[in-house]
Amino acid sequence: MKKFLLLLIIHYTFYIVHCNAQQQNHFTHFTIDDGLSQSSVFGIAQDDFGFMWFATEDGLNKFDGNKFTIYRPKENDSTSIPDLGIRKIYKDKSGKLWVLTLRGKLSTYNPPKNNFTRYSFSTDKNNVTIKIITLAEDNLGNLWAVTTKGEFFNYDQKKNIFIYKKLNENIEKQFQSIHLQCMLVDKDNTFWIGTWEGLAKFNPKTQELKWFKNNNVNPNSLGGNMVFSLADDGSGNLWIASANGGVSVFNKSKLKFKVYKNNPDPKNSISSNRIMSILIDSRKKLWIGSFDKGLDLFDLETESFTNFSHNHSVAR
Numbered sequence: 001m002k003k004f005l006l007l008l009i010i011h012y013t014f015y016i017v018h019c020n021a022q023q024q025n026h027f028t029h030f031t032i033d034d035g036l037s038q039s040s041v042f043g044i045a046q047d048d049f050g051f052m053w054f055a056t057e058d059g060l061n062k063f064d065g066n067k068f069t070i071y072r073p074k075e076n077d078s079t080s081i082p083d084l085g086i087r088k089i090y091k092d093k094s095g096k097l098w099v100l101t102l103r104g105k106l107s108t109y110n111p112p113k114n115n116f117t118r119y120s121f122s123t124d125k126n127n128v129t130i131k132i133i134t135l136a137e138d139n140l141g142n143l144w145a146v147t148t149k150g151e152f153f154n155y156d157q158k159k160n161i162f163i164y165k166k167l168n169e170n171i172e173k174q175f176q177s178i179h180l181q182c183m184l185v186d187k188d189n190t191f192w193i194g195t196w197e198g199l200a201k202f203n204p205k206t207q208e209l210k211w212f213k214n215n216n217v218n219p220n221s222l223g224g225n226m227v228f229s230l231a232d233d234g235s236g237n238l239w240i241a242s243a244n245g246g247v248s249v250f251n252k253s254k255l256k257f258k259v260y261k262n263n264p265d266p267k268n269s270i271s272s273n274r275i276m277s278i279l280i281d282s283r284k285k286l287w288i289g290s291f292d293k294g295l296d297l298f299d300l301e302t303e304s305f306t307n308f309s310h311n312h313s314v315a316r
Contacts, residue, residue, distance in 0.1 A: 055086035104131025150175020194227030
């Protein structure tokens with residue numbers, strides 16, 4: 001399954017860059033036999049030079065269209081990546097690549113030197129292990145690094161360090177009791193935070209926090225509380241992927257959710273309720289990565305689904 005999702009996403013990335021939208025879909029498979037370090041891929045990014053980057057459990061992979069270059073930690077070398085397992089690759093608005101490891105360590109890639117800068121994090125708490133879980137940029141150009149327990153760090157570009165931003169005590173207590181997973185900042189500079197216990201709406205300026213959770217008797221509530229991925233369609237809607245409740249779309253003006261879950265009609269149904277990732281592309285199509293049923297493509301205008309799943313009978 002992991003290998004299949006990788007193949008689909010790799011092809012689609014090249015497809016939107018190099019191909020006409022009217023072309024027929026065709027998948028090119030890349031595996032460890034082609035030089036990829038490992039088949040469990042957790043993140044993908046394309047840098048400003050055109051290179052594709054893939055986060056795996058066995059290092060960071062750079063692909064130039066022909067071959068893979070693999071980056072792994074090196075003993076006694078602080079300019080190498082800090083961990084072997086990579087969770088996410090994030091490209092900020094300036095084009096800088098940030099590499100987040102499975103153990104919550106953060107570094108950036110330096111193209112001229114072909115090496116990495118590592119970052120450290122500290123709070124006013126003693127003996128607390130800092131584990132960064134996600135990155136997001138606000139509309140003021142600030143880059144935020146957030147931990148699983150809701151500790152927020154703001155990147156100071158001039159000093160090249162992350163500075164801890166303390167929240168009010170009540171909000172800190174709420175975040176410390178759950179597991180944060182993802183974050184998105186919308187055009188109003190509102191922080192939308194996906195957790196294992198629902199969706200949070202946070203205003204960092206006023207320190208206001210509002211929760212949205214699943215309610216089985218309310219059809220207009222969040223589809224599932226374990227939120228893994230978020231996307232904004234630019235039209236006032238927030239799309240939410242949950243590991244236990246399909247895909248929900250939240251109308252921010254009406255404060256209502258519409259939920260897409262698997263149903264017996266395969267022609268107009270999401271293929272699975274166990275959704276791990278979502279992305280809205282330049283054509284306003286929603287790509288949905290599931291845990292167990294491959295990849296879905298959702299047309300926001302027609303509200304129809306197309307599923308891509310592994311076919312063992314198709315050769316490489």
